[in-house]
Amino acid sequence: MPDSNITKKALAEAMKSLMAREPFTKISVGDICAECGMNRKSFYYHFRDKYDLVNWIFYTEFAEAVAQGSDGSADRFLTDACHYFYDNRFFYGSALKVEGQNSFSEYFGEVLQPILMEHFREIYDSGGCRKEHAYFYAEFWSDAFLASLKRWLGAKDPMPPEEYLGIILSLKRDVAEHIIESSE
Numbered sequence: 288m289p290d291s292n293i294t295k296k297a298l299a300e301a302m303k304s305l306m307a308r309e310p311f312t313k314i315s316v317g318d319i320c321a322e323c324g325m326n327r328k329s330f331y332y333h334f335r336d337k338y339d340l341v342n343w344i345f346y347t348e349f350a351e352a353v354a355q356g357s358d359g360s361a362d363r364f365l366t367d368a369c370h371y372f373y374d375n376r377f378f379y380g381s382a383l384k385v386e387g388q389n390s391f392s393e394y395f396g397e398v399l400q401p402i403l404m405e406h407f408r409e410i411y412d413s414g415g416c417r418k419e420h421a422y423f424y425a426e427f428w429s430d431a432f433l434a435s436l437k438r439w440l441g442a443k444d445p446m447p448p449e450e451y452l453g454i455i456l457s458l459k460r461d462v463a464e465h466i467i468e469s470s471e
Contacts, residue, residue, distance in 0.1 A: 294334050297323045302337065303331045311337075338389035341382050345391065348375075353438040361459075364402050365411045365432075366452055372440060380440040383433075392433060400429040428459075 300323035305314045316337060320330050346409045353367040372379050382391040404425035435455070439445050 291333065292323070292328060295343065297325065297336060298330060298333065299347075302344065303378050306378050311341075311381050311385050336361050336389065338385075338391070338394075341391050342394045344378075345382075347393065350378070358461060360455060361402060361405070364461075365455060368453045369448045372436060373445070373451075376440045376445060383437045388403075392437070396429055396433050399432065400425050403428050405431075 298319060301319050302314070305318055305322055309318075314337060316327055316330050319337065319340070320327050330340075332342065349371055350367075351362065352371045379391075383395075386392055404421060432455070439451055445451070
């Protein structure tokens with residue numbers, strides 16, 4: 288593993304450790320560096336800010352977790368996402384509380400929307416919805432899933448991922464069926 292990845296992973300572990308104890312808003316770059324024994328210069332060599340670090344953690348860990356069995360479908364993506372977020376709920380529950388520019392919420396929404404757009408493209412390619420509405424549906428479901436995910440992970444005792452996922456997938460199927468029926 289190149290030295291760059293060793294440093295990034297050390298900073299990531301420090302951030303995850305701190306977020307298990309402190310809210311994201313109370314953690315500074317200095318705290319992260321102190322936690323892993325590095326200087327601020329090392330941090331800023333690799334990341335713009337703590338938001339960038341959180342997004343990097345998601346990108347590297349989530350991509351690895353999802354790549355292990357992904358068939359490219361929206362259902363598989365949601366299944367993998369729910370299990371990953373549940374397994375890392377303390378970290379992401381905290382990360383999702385932060386709103387605004389460069390936040391993880393904004394970043395994840397940008398990742399999620401094209402995946403859902405592809406799902407709705409499959410529906411409208413089969414004649415299930417009007418092509419011009421696919422973007423609206425993807426944007427709507429991206430926002431809805433993100434809000435639901437925040438609520439789920441922020442709960443004191445969140446339901447198991449299988450139960451949460453069952454509700455999400457059932458709702459998604461019902462809506463897709465309604466879209467198809469209304470276009471006939």
